Amino acid sequence: MTGQATTFLRTLMQQPWGLWWLQARRLVRIEVRRNLLTRRAWWIYFLAFVPTMLILIYLLKARHPQYQMAEDTMVLAGIVQFYYVRLGIFFGCLGIFSRLIRGEMIERSLHFYLLSPLRREVLLLAKFAAGTISALALFGTAMVANFALMYAGFGAAGQDYVFNGAGMGQLEAYLAIVILACLGYGSVFLLLSMMFRNPTPAALLVFAWEAINPVMPSLLQKISVASYLRHLMPVRVQGEDIFALLTVTTEPVPGWVAALGLLVLIAAVLTYSCYRMRTLEIRYTTE
């Protein structure tokens, strides 16, 4: 057993990690530029920053008495839980990640990468990293802006809440949720885009699955990105009426377990995606 482990480790060390790192960095640069600096991405910017614009208008137009801070904190939590996790990041990631492989197949340019001295797994993971960086650049920035604008109107009291109260912890939790949501939805949509010519119907099924997931048995609830993220919310918002459909009510789980569970789910999805990439064939005529 020890001998096998040593051989495995030696094999692992002999891999051209330096080359893979160099290739991945180049690919990430190409992809991030392509994801963010294109007119086609306008609607993803819109998805990320539409709450920011609304909060900015609210900041400029409304008064901010100190007693309203608790209510605004709930509003911000609601925006993260109901808008970003369930709609904004969901569809933003659909736009970004489903284009990484499928988009290049539609544009008939994927073969250039497959004809490079580049392991297909490195290609896939680099594209996934690029998609994640692009999504985080948009939704992470939007989240920080939302948070800053939401408490800016409260002046010194808001500053005190952010730096001496619960504020900074909440921001960190929201950013962790954004990161995990981008990774989770990103991995799912990347895989769907490799499995289906048009991944949108499958993505809508995922959307429906996420909506009905709370009524599923406990085991099935684990196959959901939103159910893990729910446990990381620093402020609990209970949905009412139509929002109840968008609310995931799973059994309470510690935050680290939820994060780890989601990371395991992401790793499983990416491993299967690597297998699909390994066996991918270029037949553009069928696209």
Add this chain to the structure above:
Amino acid sequence: MSDRIIFDNVSKFYGEVLGVNRITLNIPPGVTTLVGPNGSGKTTLMNLMTGLVQPSSGTISVLGLKPGDADRFFREVGYCTQFDSFPRGLTGFEFLMDSLILHGMHPAEAFRLAQEALQRVKLTEAAHRKIAGYSKGMRQKIRLAQAIAHHPRVLVLDEPLNGLDPMARAESLALFEELGRQGMHLVISSHILDEVDRISDRVALITGGYLVAEGNIHQVRREVRDKPMQVLIRCDKPEVLAAKMFEVNHCVEARMHADGQGVFLRTGDVDQFYKLVNEIAVEGLIRIEAVAPADDDAYSIYQYLIGSEGGPAR
């Protein structure tokens, strides 16, 4: 390391549609032309060779390497595909630089090789323009530049003369010829057989997914025994020569050359035929200027073995 490209009983089916069937090939260095009508399986064979599609059965190795071992395989292989599309928004130069840096090269080395490749395909002036604004011929050239930039030992070219003007065609052929002389493997598919024929060492004829014949062009021609060889003899009295040649029974057809200064003769026994021509030349009654096979080329072999359905251009 082997110096061969080997297909061992390779088949490829796209669902129920046959791509290629039971192909066995052993290709040595030099220029090899894949000849066959549209849809015969030439591109499938090239895609199989480079791992863009996986064989349904059989194995393929290129210089002893498998396409799955991409790190090593694509350092040795360059593939200029027929797909006329590129990553969006790039200039020709950026396209080459991205490709070379993915080989793990230092940017300075990548810069040098990109410049060299652009010079070889004569595209230096347009290098910093967006590929989207290139003509079809320029796009063909930049694809070729990308395939040769890293100095591969095997170059796979799918219809590399498509879209090129006559001057660019001649330049490309000269480049292929030079690369072949340097000991590289060149596997070319082209419809313009007349031009490719001049630089080819070997042909592989494919139709309907099946390999019909392969080998040195002259050997393949000699093996097509049911089609008598055609020989052009340039001389001052072609009619007299034709009459003399018909006195022997293995001469089956004679056709005058358009300029009246030669005759095309078909013979079932080429050795006897040449012996007789020598005797006539020695007699001195007819002044023979040149004797050359007239159907000892890829195009004629194609016509004999495959026919003219969707045939190649000359």
